[in-house]
Amino acid sequence: xxxxxQSPQSLIVQKGGISIINCAYENTAFDYFPWYQQFPGKGPAxxxxxxxxxxxxxxxxxxxxxxxxxxxxxxxxxxxxxGDSATYFCAANYGGNExxxxxxxxxxxxxx
Amino acid sequence: DAGVIQSPRHEVTEMGQEVxxxxxxxxxxxxxxxxxxxxxxxxxxxxxxxxxxxxxxxxMPEDRFSAKMPNASxxxxxxxxxxxxxxxxxxxxxxxxxxxxxxTQYFGPGTRLTVL
Numbered sequence: 001x002x003x004x005x006q007s008p009q010s011l012i013v014q015k016g017g018i019s020i021i022n023c024a025y026e027n028t029a030f031d032y033f034p035w036y037q038q039f040p041g042k043g044p045a046x047x048x049x050x051x052x053x054x055x056x057x058x059x060x061x062x063x064x065x066x067x068x069x070x071x072x073x074x075x076x077x078x079x080x081x082x083g084d085s086a087t088y089f090c091a092a093n094y095g096g097n098e099x100x101x102x103x104x105x106x107x108x109x110x111x112x
Numbered sequence: 113d114a115g116v117i118q119s120p121r122h123e124v125t126e127m128g129q130e131v132x133x134x135x136x137x138x139x140x141x142x143x144x145x146x147x148x149x150x151x152x153x154x155x156x157x158x159x160x161x162x163x164x165x166x167x168x169x170x171x172m173p174e175d176r177f178s179a180k181m182p183n184a185s186x187x188x189x190x191x192x193x194x195x196x197x198x199x200x201x202x203x204x205x206x207x208x209x210x211x212x213x214x215x216t217q218y219f220g221p222g223t224r225l226t227v228l
Binding site: 032034041042043044045046049089093097098099100102103104105 | 220
């Protein structure tokens with residue numbers, strides 16, 4: 001029940017296209033859903049996060065869509081650029097608990 | 113601030129040897145986390161501390177692994193004896209830890225451990 005399932009495992013998108021990564025969870029107590037971005041040789045870094053009181057959050061080209069009834073959330077990257085090529089992790093936790101449950105990661109490659 | 117600092121960045125050792133990984137969290141952060149990342153298992157939380165006290169070590173794989181945080185600015189993760197299956201990238205992360213709010217975790221650059 002603590003799992004966060006992430007898909008796809010890898011994704012190739014053309015420059016300028018939309019990249020979409022999906023995550024699903026079981027624990028209805030989860031109330032914080034961050035996305036982390038990791039470049040090769042670096043540690044993950046927070047990209048964007050959402051709480052379930054809103055269905056969407058947008059920051060620049062990055063948008064989280066949240067569907068509470070389906071227990072799913074997704075990351076959309078608009079106008080994808082080669083510099084977006086990285087591994088993306090979704091995560092979840094609850095109640096101010098500092099322990100994050102991470103998804104398995106999606107390796108995104110943006111091709112020219 | 114320099115961010116989370118980890119040392120060494122790379123470690124190559126032979127099976128059976130003791131390995132010590134080091135972490136300096138961001139000053140003022142109350143939480144410190146140790147993660148392990150592998151292709152097979154992804155990003156796994158090993159243990160985390162709050163104000164230098166271990167809170168949850170359920171992710172520590174076995175007794176060969178131990179972690180300490182003697183003060184607010186330093187933590188170690190020790191593997192003794194090391195085995196080839198311990199080969200992974202080990203990350204340290206810290207977060208401010210505001211009450212009732214899940215805070216951003218700031219990750220260090222990681223230590224790539226290879227056990228031959």
